[in-house]
Amino acid sequence: MSDDSTRDGTMTENKGFEPKIVAYVCNWCTYLGADLAGTTRLEYPPNVRIIRLPCTGRIDFNLIVKGFEIGADAVLVSGCHPGDCHYTAGNYHARRRWILFRELLDTLGFDLRRIHFTWISAAEGKKWQQVITEMTEQTRQLGPYTDLYANGSAQDSANDLPSGPPTPFEFKTLPAEGALRESCRKLLADGTVKVVIGYGQRGPAILTRAEDAGRLVWNNRCVSNLTTYLKRKEIKALGKPAVVVKPCDEKSLVVLEKESQLDRKNIHVIGMACEGVGEPKCTFCTARTPRFADETLGEAAGPASLADPPPNRFAALMAMAPAERMAFWAKQFDRCVKCYACRQVCPMCYCERCIADKNRPIAIDPAPSAKGNFAWQIARAFHLAARCVGCGECSRACPAGIDLALLNIALHKAAQVNFGYDAGVDPAAEPVVGSYALQDKEDFIG
Amino acid sequence: MSEIISQSGLRQLVADRIAAGTIVSGPTQVKPKLVLYAVLGSPDDLLLEGFVRPDNSIKECVFPKQEELYGYRIQGNNIELTDGLTNDDLTNDDAPVPKQLVVAARPCDAAALPILDHIFNWDFKDEFYNRRRAATTVVTLACDSHGENCFCTSVGLHPAAERGSDAMLFELGDGSYEVRCITDKGRALFDGKTEESDKVGRADAGPEKKFDPETVRAFVDQHFEDPFWSQHALTCVGCGVCAFTCPTCHCFDIVDAGPSAGNARYRTWDSCQFPMFTAHASGHNPRAGQPSRQRQRILHKFSIYPNKFGEILCTGCGNCTRNCPEGIGVLTVATEIDHG
Numbered sequence: 001m002s003d004d005s006t007r008d009g010t011m012t013e014n015k016g017f018e019p020k021i022v023a024y025v026c027n028w029c030t031y032l033g034a035d036l037a038g039t040t041r042l043e044y045p046p047n048v049r050i051i052r053l054p055c056t057g058r059i060d061f062n063l064i065v066k067g068f069e070i071g072a073d074a075v076l077v078s079g080c081h082p083g084d085c086h087y088t089a090g091n092y093h094a095r096r097r098w099i100l101f102r103e104l105l106d107t108l109g110f111d112l113r114r115i116h117f118t119w120i121s122a123a124e125g126k127k128w129q130q131v132i133t134e135m136t137e138q139t140r141q142l143g144p145y146t147d148l149y150a151n152g153s154a155q156d157s158a159n160d161l162p163s164g165p166p167t168p169f170e171f172k173t174l175p176a177e178g179a180l181r182e183s184c185r186k187l188l189a190d191g192t193v194k195v196v197i198g199y200g201q202r203g204p205a206i207l208t209r210a211e212d213a214g215r216l217v218w219n220n221r222c223v224s225n226l227t228t229y230l231k232r233k234e235i236k237a238l239g240k241p242a243v244v245v246k247p248c249d250e251k252s253l254v255v256l257e258k259e260s261q262l263d264r265k266n267i268h269v270i271g272m273a274c275e276g277v278g279e280p281k282c283t284f285c286t287a288r289t290p291r292f293a294d295e296t297l298g299e300a301a302g303p304a305s306l307a308d309p310p311p312n313r314f315a316a317l318m319a320m321a322p323a324e325r326m327a328f329w330a331k332q333f334d335r336c337v338k339c340y341a342c343r344q345v346c347p348m349c350y351c352e353r354c355i356a357d358k359n360r361p362i363a364i365d366p367a368p369s370a371k372g373n374f375a376w377q378i379a380r381a382f383h384l385a386a387r388c389v390g391c392g393e394c395s396r397a398c399p400a401g402i403d404l405a406l407l408n409i410a411l412h413k414a415a416q417v418n419f420g421y422d423a424g425v426d427p428a429a430e431p432v433v434g435s436y437a438l439q440d441k442e443d444f445i446g
Numbered sequence: 447m448s449e450i451i452s453q454s455g456l457r458q459l460v461a462d463r464i465a466a467g468t469i470v471s472g473p474t475q476v477k478p479k480l481v482l483y484a485v486l487g488s489p490d491d492l493l494l495e496g497f498v499r500p501d502n503s504i505k506e507c508v509f510p511k512q513e514e515l516y517g518y519r520i521q522g523n524n525i526e527l528t529d530g531l532t533n534d535d536l537t538n539d540d541a542p543v544p545k546q547l548v549v550a551a552r553p554c555d556a557a558a559l560p561i562l563d564h565i566f567n568w569d570f571k572d573e574f575y576n577r578r579r580a581a582t583t584v585v586t587l588a589c590d591s592h593g594e595n596c597f598c599t600s601v602g603l604h605p606a607a608e609r610g611s612d613a614m615l616f617e618l619g620d621g622s623y624e625v626r627c628i629t630d631k632g633r634a635l636f637d638g639k640t641e642e643s644d645k646v647g648r649a650d651a652g653p654e655k656k657f658d659p660e661t662v663r664a665f666v667d668q669h670f671e672d673p674f675w676s677q678h679a680l681t682c683v684g685c686g687v688c689a690f691t692c693p694t695c696h697c698f699d700i701v702d703a704g705p706s707a708g709n710a711r712y713r714t715w716d717s718c719q720f721p722m723f724t725a726h727a728s729g730h731n732p733r734a735g736q737p738s739r740q741r742q743r744i745l746h747k748f749s750i751y752p753n754k755f756g757e758i759l760c761t762g763c764g765n766c767t768r769n770c771p772e773g774i775g776v777l778t779v780a781t782e783i784d785h786g
Contacts, residue, residue, distance in 0.1 A: 163478050203773025206680040224772060234680060234735055335482065337502075337511050337715060339686035345771050357722050359701075366701040367512045367712045397771035399501055399687050401480040 019139035022067035029080035036125030045136040057090025074114040074139040081119040092436035107410035109326030118446040149370040150330035164310035176298030177218040185213035194239030225391040227252040228347040242268035247287035251389035251424025252347040273300035281392040333373035335400035342394035381407035386415035386432035389424035449640035457489035472549040498593035503693035543581040550587040554763035556610035558693030586611035588649035595764030606649035616647020657784035679737040686717030688766035
């Protein structure tokens with residue numbers, strides 16, 4: 001795909017439109033199947049550009065997006081049939097990731113009719129011919145993919161999501177504050193922990209001296225998910241921490257332990273009973289008391305039933321047509337300045353070096369352009385697939401007010417529906433990504 | 447005697463400028479509880495009251511978050527420079543720069559422009575910046591309130607400061623504004639649009655002084671290595687919110703948007719809070735941890751820049767503290783230094 005033949009240059013009218021299709025195929029089955037089609041002189045449309053990779057399990061999801069960015073009108077991913085993988089299970093892992101990735105692309109408003117998955121074996125030259133012929137014809141009918149990233153422009157006409165009336169909020173200091181201070185003072189004084197990660201007057205407070213325990217507060221504005229500090233090397237260097245968690249924050253600890261990111265025995269967890277901190281997530285939250293804390297302070301009334309629940313923003317988003325959804329996101333991402341607050345506040349984003357910071361070669365377009373912002377948010381959200389515990393810190397931290405948590409909600413729902421998995425709830429549950437099941441659905445795979 | 451303009455007159459002026467092809471920016475209600483400076487599609491989008499200040503800054507008008515420097519094409523061993531890819535870029539020297547008007551900027555935003563002028567014209571005359579700056583007119587709206595994070599009075603400004611503005615608006619409380627033109631650009635904009643009156647607008651008294659910048663400067667000059675920084679930086683999560691919403695922070699990175707974006711070189715905002723900001727090719731990083739990065743930001747604002755240009759690199763808008771997900775910023779650090 002040369003630089004000159006951009007999407008705009010290919011055609012001005014639908015007449016004579018020749019779609020460009022990028023096919024990511026595995027080395028062992030589909031590539032040989034395509035080869036067989038050639039050697040047996042089976043004719044198929046020349047619209048497809050084949051990119052050979054070792055295994056579908058090794059196909060980075062970013063490549064699918066990249067294919068569209070460089071001008072593809074449709075993308076195909078194809079590998080060995082289940083059970084036939086040269087590496088035993090690569091295609092099973094791929095299948096599981098596609099299930100989730102399709103949901104993310106759908107939420108962002110990609111045209112799923114342009115994304116195809118299939119299994120083609122080395123003996124199925126005929127199937128390759130048939131798949132490419134049908135795909136080419138279907139894409140020709142769809143026309144060129146001009147809606148990608150809403151054509152690079154943030155349209156004023158793009159829909160916005162409903163936001164309910166502002167919920168009344170009354171600041172109140174909670175009774176457990178005294179017990180919290182006392183407990184932390186003791187922990188520091190007797191050397192049980194070296195550092196306390198709690199809440200102070202203006203935000204998080206990190207204490208190392210028992211006499212400072214009076215600086216801690218506990219009120220209904222204690223919003224931050226403090227478990228994110230456990231990953232920071234400055235905190236790790238201080239020694240064994242005590243961390244104050246709400247029931248929602250506590251879920252991050254479950255996932256982090258599962259991913260071997262923390263040694264639970266070396267962390268003292270102070271769970272706070274919580275009735276909500278005035279954030280959007282609180283309106284749907286039913287968790288009131290932490291379950292795995294080393295000590296739990298305070299009491300919370302049972303979940304209040306909402307007389308007038310706020311509008312479901314996710315449902316409103318998914319009610320839009322795909323192109324409208326993409327226009328919505330293009331308008332939102334237009335405000336993104338790439339400050340990476342979404343990444344930095346996230347307890348699950350603990351990579352030593354983020355893919356967005358890799359610059360030799362560049363993996364994610366670093367400019368805060370439509371392409372760069374979509375690429376970054378796709379990478380961020382998908383790396384959190386079936387790992388995000390829904391603490392909503394990404395949305396809260398965003399200075400541009402982009403509701404990033406909607407992307408995480410999409411993937412959370414996909415994990416729930418397809419794999420019955422709720423990140424951070426059951427410490428014994430097997431993580432979704434990194435495992436697979438023979439019966440994973442494949443109704444979308446041709 | 448004073449000159450006044452009604453709010454509908456002001457909106458009409460905005461409508462006329464938009465119709466004339468000027469890019470008009472001003473505060474807009476992006477979503478409930480979020481006001482940002484943004485390009486106005488219609489004069490009705492302009493928000494004039496009921497907020498302290500937008501959560502971003504007007505620097506974006508003269509120093510965009512991404513700016514194309516040039517396009518290029520690689521063929522074999524040859525690299526050929528080409529015109530830029532976007533339509534509104536300045537890569538073509540002859541291309542006319544779109545006229546810009548910023549309406550209802552806050553004084554703490556306008557005051558940042560003369561500061562940026564120094565930076566972008568100190569050793570190298572930054573043509574991209576200068577051309578945008580010359581095409582920009584700034585109409586400032588004096589503050590009618592201040593928030594808990596505001597501290598303009600601590601750094602020598604106040605809610606009616608004229609610095610960097612081409613014209614100032616003062617609310618009269620009856621839906622109209624007193625107009626004080628400061629530069630020729632301002633006079634040209636309001637020429638024939640105002641009426642004479644004897645009303646005089648007033649501004650908010652501003653926040654009380656919260657710290658003494660000289661104390662901060664003395665401290666940072668003498669405490670390069672100090673446990674204060676490691677203690678203070680513990681709650682910093684290392685994002686770039688403070689720098690990116692700051693009207694005066696001006697550091698940038700130069701990045702290549704590869705073939706998928708059509709081969710172009712961009713300038714994008716950068717932040718001293720990122721590890722990558724000082725990472726060497728060897729892998730060594732002279733600012734290895736967050737304490738040194740936090741120190742750098744304060745040091746630059748209260749010592750390095752003042753030593754070179756004779757003024758503080760901060761206008762007291764409070765955006766860093768306001769937007770910080772963990773509630774820290776210049777205000778919290780400076781008050782901690784000043785009050786111990």
